[in-house]
Amino acid sequence: MMIRLDKFLADMGYGTRSQVKKELSKGSVTVNGAPVRKPETKIDTEKDAVCWKGEPAAYAEYEYFMLNKPFGVVSATEDKKEKTVLDLLRSDKGSDGGTGMRREDLFPVGRLDKDTEGLLLITNDGELAHRLLSPKKHVDKVYYAEIRGKVDEEDVRLFARGLDIGDEKITLPAELKIINPGEISRIQVTVREGRYHQVKRMFRAVGKEVIYLKRLSMGNLALDEALAPGEFRRLTEEEVGRLC
Ligand code: URA
Numbered sequence: 001m002m003i004r005l006d007k008f009l010a011d012m013g014y015g016t017r018s019q020v021k022k023e024l025s026k027g028s029v030t031v032n033g034a035p036v037r038k039p040e041t042k043i044d045t046e047k048d049a050v051c052w053k054g055e056p057a058a059y060a061e062y063e064y065f066m067l068n069k070p071f072g073v074v075s076a077t078e079d080k081k082e083k084t085v086l087d088l089l090r091s092d093k094g095s096d097g098g099t100g101m102r103r104e105d106l107f108p109v110g111r112l113d114k115d116t117e118g119l120l121l122i123t124n125d126g127e128l129a130h131r132l133l134s135p136k137k138h139v140d141k142v143y144y145a146e147i148r149g150k151v152d153e154e155d156v157r158l159f160a161r162g163l164d165i166g167d168e169k170i171t172l173p174a175e176l177k178i179i180n181p182g183e184i185s186r187i188q189v190t191v192r193e194g195r196y197h198q199v200k201r202m203f204r205a206v207g208k209e210v211i212y213l214k215r216l217s218m219g220n221l222a223l224d225e226a227l228a229p230g231e232f233r234r235l236t237e238e239e240v241g242r243l244c
Contacts, residue, residue: 118215
C-alpha cells in the first residue's frame with residue numbers, strides 16, 4: 001500500500017501530523033537508510049524501511065482494540081460536549097505504551113449507551129465492522145445486567161419467544177439467564193440483534209427496569225476482565241482471527 005510519510009507516522013502514533021512534520025524537518029526519520037524531510041514522500045508500506053529516531057517503524061493497515069467502556073462516555077469518534085470512546089483511546093490508558101491511538105480512522109463497532117459499560121471493539125476495519133453489525137448475521141451479544149424487579153421464569157419464556165418493544169417487528173428470541181432473582185435481579189442475556197436501547201426496551205416490555213448494563217462479549221470476542229473501565233488493549237492476532 002502507498003501512503004504519505006506523515007500519515008504513515010501519525011497513523012502509527014508517533015504524533016499528530018504537525019508534530020511528525022517537525023521531526024521530519026529535523027531529519028529524525030530515514031527511509032531506506034537516508035533522511036527524508038518531505039512529509040508528502042510516498043511510502044510503499046510493504047517494501048520501504050522507515051526508521052523513527054533510529055528505530056524501525058512498521059505500518060499496520062488495520063488495527064483492533066478492545067475497550068472496557070466506562071459509564072458516562074459516548075460511543076462516538078467526536079462530540080462537542082461529551083467525552084467519547086476515541087478520547088479514551090487517545091489517552092495513555094492503553095497497555096502498549098500509547099502507540100497507534102492517534103490515527104484518525106478508528107471508530108467504534110456499533111454503540112453502547114452512555115450509561116452502559118463493557119466490551120467495545122474499536123478498529124479502522126470497515127469490512128469487519130460491517131460483518132459484525134449486519135442485521136442478517138445475527139452476531140450474539142452477551143450482556144450482564146441488574147434489573148429493578150424480580151426476574152422470573154415467565155420473563156425467560158417471553159424473551160425466548162421474542163418481544164414487542166414498539167418496533168415494526170418483534171425481537172428475535174433472546175436467551176435470558178437468571179443469576180440471582182430479587183428486588184434487584186442479576187441476569188445475563190444474549191441478543192442476536194443490535195436495536196437501539198434493545199436490552200433496556202426488552203425489560204421495559206416485561207415491566208422491569210435495567211439499572212446497570214455491561215456487555216461481556218460480541219461474537220467470539222469476550223471482554224478481558226483484566227481491563228478496568230476506561231482501559232483498552234490491542235486484540236491479539238488470535239482474537240482478530242476469530243472475529244474475521
Ligand atoms: N441494549 C441497551 O439497551 N443498551 C446498550 O447500550 C446495549 C444494548
